[in-house]
Amino acid sequence: MSLETPRTHYTSQIDIEQIGDDKVTVCGWVHEVRDLGGICFVVVRDREGRAQITLVKKKIDKEIFDAARKLVRESIVAVTGTAKAEGKAPNGYEIIPESIVVLNEAESPLPMDTTGKVDAELDTRLDSRFMDLRRERTTAIFKIRHEVLRAVRDFLSKDGYIETCSPKVVATATEGGTSLFPITYFDREAFLNQSPQLFKQILMSGGLDKVFEIGPIFRAEEHDTRRHLNEATSIDIEASFLDHFDVMEVLEDMVAYVYEQVIENEAASLKALDIELSVPKTPFMKVPYSQAIDIVNAESEETVEWGGDLGTVAEHTIGEHVFKETGESHYFITDWPTEIKPFYAMPYEDNPLISKSFDMMHRTMELSSGAQRIHIHDMLKARIESQGLDSDGFDFYLRAFKYGMPPHSGWGIGCERLVMTMLSVENIRDTVLFPRDRKRLSP
Amino acid sequence: MSLETPRTHYTSQIDIEQIGDDKVTVCGWVHEVRDLGGICFVVVRDREGRAQITLVKKKIDKEIFDAARKLVRESIVAVTGTAKAEGKAPNGYEIIPESIVVLNEAESPLPMDTTGKVDAELDTRLDSRFMDLRRERTTAIFKIRHEVLRAVRDFLSKDGYIETCSPKVVATATEGGTSLFPITYFDREAFLNQSPQLFKQILMSGGLDKVFEIGPIFRAEEHDTRRHLNEATSIDIEASFLDHFDVMEVLEDMVAYVYEQVIENEAASLKALDIELSVPKTPFMKVPYSQAIDIVNAESEETVEWGGDLGTVAEHTIGEHVFKETGESHYFITDWPTEIKPFYAMPYEDNPLISKSFDMMHRTMELSSGAQRIHIHDMLKARIESQGLDSDGFDFYLRAFKYGMPPHSGWGIGCERLVMTMLSVENIRDTVLFPRDRKRLSP
Numbered sequence: 111m112s113l114e115t116p117r118t119h120y121t122s123q124i125d126i127e128q129i130g131d132d133k134v135t136v137c138g139w140v141h142e143v144r145d146l147g148g149i150c151f152v153v154v155r156d157r158e159g160r161a162q163i164t165l166v167k168k169k170i171d172k173e174i175f176d177a178a179r180k181l182v183r184e185s186i187v188a189v190t191g192t193a194k195a196e197g198k199a200p201n202g203y204e205i206i207p208e209s210i211v212v213l214n215e216a217e218s219p220l221p222m223d224t225t226g227k228v229d230a231e232l233d234t235r236l237d238s239r240f241m242d243l244r245r246e247r248t249t250a251i252f253k254i255r256h257e258v259l260r261a262v263r264d265f266l267s268k269d270g271y272i273e274t275c276s277p278k279v280v281a282t283a284t285e286g287g288t289s290l291f292p293i294t295y296f297d298r299e300a301f302l303n304q305s306p307q308l309f310k311q312i313l314m315s316g317g318l319d320k321v322f323e324i325g326p327i328f329r330a331e332e333h334d335t336r337r338h339l340n341e342a343t344s345i346d347i348e349a350s351f352l353d354h355f356d357v358m359e360v361l362e363d364m365v366a367y368v369y370e371q372v373i374e375n376e377a378a379s380l381k382a383l384d385i386e387l388s389v390p391k392t393p394f395m396k397v398p399y400s401q402a403i404d405i406v407n408a409e410s411e412e413t414v415e416w417g418g419d420l421g422t423v424a425e426h427t428i429g430e431h432v433f434k435e436t437g438e439s440h441y442f443i444t445d446w447p448t449e450i451k452p453f454y455a456m457p458y459e460d461n462p463l464i465s466k467s468f469d470m471m472h473r474t475m476e477l478s479s480g481a482q483r484i485h486i487h488d489m490l491k492a493r494i495e496s497q498g499l500d501s502d503g504f505d506f507y508l509r510a511f512k513y514g515m516p517p518h519s520g521w522g523i524g525c526e527r528l529v530m531t532m533l534s535v536e537n538i539r540d541t542v543l544f545p546r547d548r549k550r551l552s553p
Numbered sequence: 554m555s556l557e558t559p560r561t562h563y564t565s566q567i568d569i570e571q572i573g574d575d576k577v578t579v580c581g582w583v584h585e586v587r588d589l590g591g592i593c594f595v596v597v598r599d600r601e602g603r604a605q606i607t608l609v610k611k612k613i614d615k616e617i618f619d620a621a622r623k624l625v626r627e628s629i630v631a632v633t634g635t636a637k638a639e640g641k642a643p644n645g646y647e648i649i650p651e652s653i654v655v656l657n658e659a660e661s662p663l664p665m666d667t668t669g670k671v672d673a674e675l676d677t678r679l680d681s682r683f684m685d686l687r688r689e690r691t692t693a694i695f696k697i698r699h700e701v702l703r704a705v706r707d708f709l710s711k712d713g714y715i716e717t718c719s720p721k722v723v724a725t726a727t728e729g730g731t732s733l734f735p736i737t738y739f740d741r742e743a744f745l746n747q748s749p750q751l752f753k754q755i756l757m758s759g760g761l762d763k764v765f766e767i768g769p770i771f772r773a774e775e776h777d778t779r780r781h782l783n784e785a786t787s788i789d790i791e792a793s794f795l796d797h798f799d800v801m802e803v804l805e806d807m808v809a810y811v812y813e814q815v816i817e818n819e820a821a822s823l824k825a826l827d828i829e830l831s832v833p834k835t836p837f838m839k840v841p842y843s844q845a846i847d848i849v850n851a852e853s854e855e856t857v858e859w860g861g862d863l864g865t866v867a868e869h870t871i872g873e874h875v876f877k878e879t880g881e882s883h884y885f886i887t888d889w890p891t892e893i894k895p896f897y898a899m900p901y902e903d904n905p906l907i908s909k910s911f912d913m914m915h916r917t918m919e920l921s922s923g924a925q926r927i928h929i930h931d932m933l934k935a936r937i938e939s940q941g942l943d944s945d946g947f948d949f950y951l952r953a954f955k956y957g958m959p960p961h962s963g964w965g966i967g968c969e970r971l972v973m974t975m976l977s978v979e980n981i982r983d984t985v986l987f988p989r990d991r992k993r994l995s996p
Contacts, residue, residue, distance in 0.1 A: 116794070137794045216955070240952070263706065276986065278721065279734070281994045318692065326718070328722070332739070509664070513663055514628055517629075544719060552724045552949045553752075553950070
């Protein structure tokens with residue numbers, strides 16, 4: 111009822127003391143063949159590690175020995191035998207094989223080195239992602255990414271957030287008409303959604319109270335930097351009867367929890383990446399925008415006037431300032447000028463030039479944006495129009511504000527940037543299996 | 554640091570014995586106002602239930618009493634007061650208010666009835682999803698959908714599956730050129746992905762061993778039925794060194810686990826839907842295709858020749874047959890003719906006309922398709938070409954089979970159909986917050 115030689119263990123699961131003389135079968139890639147004449151070592155690699163297969167010419171069937179010597183690197187094998195303690199081998203054991211079945215032979219030469227001895231360029235690695243993933247370092251990133259998403263959902267589910275799915279094919283831009291990929295939707299024009307923003311707000315009117323979504327977002331921005339993608343994974347929440355301070359607390363607690371869980375559950379992956387992670391201390395420092403520009407103007411060569419956006423130099427200057435003061439990488443910039451935030455950010459009642467908005471920053475880049483939202487229909491409609499947008503296109507959204515919309519707040523955080531800053535990854539493309547950018551549409 | 558009147562409890566969380574004379578604040582929608590002259594009852598609704606606010610004219614401040622009588626239905630209020638036992642009220646308590654703050658007044662008339670007294674048409678409900686969600690029945694479906702996804706991830710994560718994300722913007726069709734939505738990707742043509750199939754297979758070559766993905770898929774099919782969507786959520790797995798029987802076992806165990814978890818964690822939602830759920834018995838019955846068509850030919854007026862696909866009547870006939878025999882709704886149809894399955898399904902070595910493929914069925918419809926896949930490069934390339942496809946377009950995929958591709962198997966199951974069949978929902982659109990079909994692109 112199964113493959114002829116079913117796997118009994120991952121290479122990391124074989125415990126010599128427990129297993130005794132029981133047969134084991136490991137399945138994986140031929141990582142290395144060392145033929146020393148009288149003895150031949152074959153290293154088999156699977157997702158969880160490596161196993162040494164030891165063949166002593168005098169003690170083993172000639173046919174198996176000869177076959178082992180001729181194994182082609184990166185071929186797929188199933189090795190059955192008994193495990194013996196061997197201190198010098200990976201995981202402290204070696205396997206004395208009874209059979210080595212080649213399940214799929216690899217061609218050679220290989221399109222890319224996977225031993226880690228030769229460093230390949232990013233583009234080469236992405237072109238041959240199936241080879242790149244055979245490097246321990248690459249797999250470690252994606253194991254950690256899995257754990258990040260698991261921990262995020264765990265945290266939010268336990269806090270009463272309901273997972274929702276918003277449509278990716280939409281008729282209207284979320285935040286104006288730029289940066290959209292057009293789709294031919296049967297005989298109509300549609301777009302790929304930039305953000306679940308409008309939909310998660312509608313759900314607040316529907317009474318779902320607290321929701322989260324983790325899904326793809328699409329931005330047709332032309333930039334080609336190491337921090338931008340045209341298709342990314344966004345982690346979004348929206349919560350009723352909470353203000354911007356409340357959801358900042360949710361965000362910082364969630365980030366701290368995610369770090370904790372990665373440290374607890376992905377120790378081997380962190381070790382493979384040679385990273386010692388520590389949990390960010392909460393609460394994160396809050397720097398009001400007006401104070402942030404003072405820091406930039408005092409400590410960098412840039413000048414930012416009140417109302418101006420913060421560029422890369424500004425972000426770095428503030429990040430270094432906060433790091434010197436607190437020893438922490440994460441912080442908030444709060445109370446942004448209303449005009450440079452999206453139309454749905456709620457202005458302060460006593461000073462409408464400033465909004466109840468925030469960015470959550472890492473020392474090296476922006477991670478998240480959020481705000482208390484406008485929940486008053488007429489104010490929202492006026493804000494849409496004051497940004498030069500046609501409020502008719504937002505009718506499906508504005509209707510939800512007329513018949514009982516609670517005060518609400520929320521944020522979105524990029525999954526890739528969260529992983530990237532956690533692991534000090536240089537290029538965001540290294541945190542996505544099959545990245546999409548201005549130039550890359552394949553694989 | 555928070556909204557002026559922060560919520561202390563959901564309506565379902567107030568425990569009279571525990572709370573004593575402590576102040577409570579509930580926040581929500583004005584569900585009902587019953588003004589009996591000397592006494593006025595206001596029912597406030599939130600995601601978790603309802604609370605009765607009781608105002609006795611003689612005992613309460615005139616201003617509050619008069620304001621309460623004039624509350625507009627579906628307005629947003631925050632009510633602060635003390636809770637007293639009241640057997641006839643929802644959750645066994647009533648709140649004697651000290652303040653009722655209107656946070657956002659609703660317009661009237663409302664665009665849709667939400668009391669459940671009037672049944673609205675599906676289209677009306679979808680047009681005003683923000684109103685529809687205020688019906689207990691609608692919210693119950695989405696709470697259960699959340700739990701289904703949570704349970705799926707929990708099951709797969711514990712079984713060693715790594716969550717991965719494949720791109721939604723792709724250059725090549727997964728299974729031929731039909732049914733694709735074209736995108737303008739900068740100056741190039743691209744498509745919305747129909748399925749993560751090719752990408753999850755590439756990851757097997759990369760050694761991720763066992764992966765899952767839950768994400769949107771897009772099919773430009775013109776059908777307009779109660780079982781089809783143009784944008785849906787697919788739950789996909791792919792696993793190395795497992796055959797089709799192994800992954801059928803994963804699938805049936807996962808479905809049973811999901812039912813178990815929904816029963817355990819969503820009892821209130823099931824009650825709201827008036828559904829008594831029982832866990833499907835595993836293993837599910839396996840009906841080989843050849844036997845399935847015998848059943849159709851014997852028990853229905855349709856005739857299916859060997860090699861023909863199974864339509865709705867055929868599926869129902871087989872479903873009823875299995876249900877009569879086993880009392881169970883779930884079963885597999887296995888061993889399909891190779892020609893009517895996608896190119897990547899592995900033919901049996903001893904009879905290549907039949908493939909190691911399966912559909913997992915519910916009595917009422919197909920839920921899932923899967924197979925052991927072809928892992929041999931040349932065989933796969935020949936199969937692609939024999940289906941009239943251009944293998945050059947699959948180069949990014951075929952390369953992954955040349956340099957060490959393990960035997961592997963997998964399946965995909967539609968999240969919406971899983972929820973739909975579990976809850977006996979008539980129309981698949983009722984399981985999606987904002988469905989996309991031939992006609993619907995908004996909200």
